[in-house]
Amino acid sequence: MKAKRKLQLMVLASLAIAVLLLILNIFFLFRMGSMQKQIDEIREAKVEKVQKEAVNAASAGNSKNDKQVSEDGESSEKDGEDQSSRTEQPDQADPTAAPTPVPGTKYVYLTFDDGPSDNTERILEILDRYKVKATFFVNGREDAKNIERYKKIAEAGHEIAMHSYSHEYEEVYASTEKFTADLDRIQSLVKRVTGKTPMVYRFPGGSSNRLSVRQLPMQSFVDVLDSRGIAYFDWNVDTTDGEGADRPVETLISEAQKNLGKTDQSVVLMHDAGDHNTTVEALPSIIQSCIDRGLTFDVITAKTPPVHHTLAD
Numbered sequence: 001m002k003a004k005r006k007l008q009l010m011v012l013a014s015l016a017i018a019v020l021l022l023i024l025n026i027f028f029l030f031r032m033g034s035m036q037k038q039i040d041e042i043r044e045a046k047v048e049k050v051q052k053e054a055v056n057a058a059s060a061g062n063s064k065n066d067k068q069v070s071e072d073g074e075s076s077e078k079d080g081e082d083q084s085s086r087t088e089q090p091d092q093a094d095p096t097a098a099p100t101p102v103p104g105t106k107y108v109y110l111t112f113d114d115g116p117s118d119n120t121e122r123i124l125e126i127l128d129r130y131k132v133k134a135t136f137f138v139n140g141r142e143d144a145k146n147i148e149r150y151k152k153i154a155e156a157g158h159e160i161a162m163h164s165y166s167h168e169y170e171e172v173y174a175s176t177e178k179f180t181a182d183l184d185r186i187q188s189l190v191k192r193v194t195g196k197t198p199m200v201y202r203f204p205g206g207s208s209n210r211l212s213v214r215q216l217p218m219q220s221f222v223d224v225l226d227s228r229g230i231a232y233f234d235w236n237v238d239t240t241d242g243e244g245a246d247r248p249v250e251t252l253i254s255e256a257q258k259n260l261g262k263t264d265q266s267v268v269l270m271h272d273a274g275d276h277n278t279t280v281e282a283l284p285s286i287i288q289s290c291i292d293r294g295l296t297f298d299v300i301t302a303k304t305p306p307v308h309h310t311l312a313d
């Protein structure tokens with residue numbers, strides 16, 4: 001009887017030890033799993049930090065370029081567009097966001113101001129032929145023809161940015177209230193027509209404009225944009241087509257070539273205007289010059305490192 005009792009106790013003790021070992025085993029497996037998770041998290045954080053530093057370094061390099069932009073005031077306030085074909089690390093927070101610039105890569109942004117116009121389709125056809133994307137800094141035009149043009153630009157994959165609704169200096173720069181009302185008007189028009197809210201702006205005349213009608217410093221208007229998270233862009237490659245319609249094609253090409261690729265971000269100023277036929281005629285050669293220089297075409301978004309003139313008082 002005593003022996004049987006002893007045997008029972010031994011069996012029970014063995015079972016207890018087995019259960020204990022099993023629990024310990026599960027506990028260690030769990031610990032190892034969470035440790036691996038921690039290691040992964042640390043590794044991811046490091047990768048993110050390195051990526052951020054690379055982007056910051058690129059931005060710092062770009063801001064140096066800002067100042068060398070020619071400041072051409074009213075005569076050359078017109079605009080252009082941009083192309084994009086770069087590939088980059090995707091933004092994990094927003095998979096649809098534009099890629100950030102790759103350090104060491106030279107970008108060109110073709111920009112067209114003042115459209116849409118009777119030349120919009122011709123410009124789109126050339127961009128399509130070269131398979132490059134551009135940025136159109138548009139004004140407000142609500143007739144049926146132009147409404148279709150906003151759509152065509154967006155559907156072709158180009159970026160639509162704002163260049164004020166009215167483009168009337170006296171209107172746009174009369175006060176921050178008038179500026180804001182004009183801004184709201186062009187932003188809601190583009191959103192209504194394309195479904196996408198534009199977040200990039202180019203000042204009529206550029207941020208360096210010395211327009212006599214303007215009483216407030218440009219900083220007042222930049223503050224309005226800042227408060228809404230809207231980025232503004234100037235240019236650093238001026239084709240000089242803003243100096244008037246019918247500038248010779250050769251002049252536009254040679255002016256563009258002067259500064260193309262001199263910095264990491266070439267922002268080319270051109271105009272989408274009905275009377276600017278020579279801009280359209282010069283466009284293929286300007287695109288070819290970018291290709292010959294090995295530049296990467298991209299569009300301007302709110303995430304693009306800024307290219308600014310010296311802000312006018």
Ligand SMILES: [Zn+2]
Pocket residue numbers: 077078079113114163167204205
């Ligand atoms: Zn303009």
